[in-house]
Amino acid sequence: MLEVAVIENAAAAEISLDPLRSRLLAELVEPGSASTLAARVGIPRQKVNYHLRELEKHGLVELVEERRKGNFTERVLRATAASYVISPDALSAVQPDPARAPDQLSARWLLALAARLVRDVGRLITGSRKAGKPVATFALDGEIRFASATERAAFARELAAAVAGLISKYHDETTAGGRAHRVLVAVHPSVRPVLDPPDNNTDKES
Known part of the structure; x- marks a missing residue:
């Protein structure tokens, strides 16, 4: 099972966004059958079987084993990944284009860049699985607290200059066999994690 899979x-994508099918994918992080899933989600086994066939048809779940039980064979399935990301390729006609309106200070341009990142890395992962070779990538993730907007602007200028200097130093147009790489650096306000709503059905002490 993959840790993350990109749906292209x-x-x-439409199948995965259905609430019930999304629930089934979450349940199938651990292998399960239509019978066990029916008990967990509270719907008939025949209906679960229908949804599982649709998920399997689109490569979102896979067969783990088949068990003979009396007159029928029980199929045990598992999700192909622990989590999924939908690529802009799934909405190709309306996917964002960063080249349309480049603006370093625009949050929407940053979103378009992030969407392109998901699309391109998704394509690389798909290609690498077919070729049986890993993808050469590198990423950094950190957090910084600025004392003021002035400090943030100064940081952005220094960061841009440092990255431009590194690109100038290592960029090589002439060497045979060289391969171009995309460099993306982003700065945005941190977002607090969304907490699950309280369970109103939980018994409370009187």
Whole structure:
């Protein structure tokens, strides 16, 4: 099972966004059958089977084993990944284009860049799985607290200059066999994690 999989097909994206099918994918992080899932989600086994066939058809779940039980064979399935990201390729006609309105200070341009990152890395992962080779990537993730907007602006200027200097130092147009790499650096306000709503059905002490 993959840790993260990128959904590039529009039909697969539509399937994954259905609330019930999304729930089934979450349940199938651990292998399960239609019978065990029916008990967990509270719907008939036949209906679960239908949804599992749709998920399997689009490569979102896979067969782990088949068990003979009396007159029928029980199919045990598992999600192909622990979590999924939908690529802009799934909405190809309306996917964002960073080249349309480049603006270093625009949050929407940053979002378009992030969408392109998901699309491109998703394509690389798909290609690498077919070729049986790993993808050469590198990422940094950190957090910084600025004392003021002035400090933030100064940091952005210094960061831009440092990255431009590194690109100038290592960029090579002439060497045969060289391969171009995309460099993306982003700065945005941190977002607090969304907490789960309280369970109103939990018994309370009187």
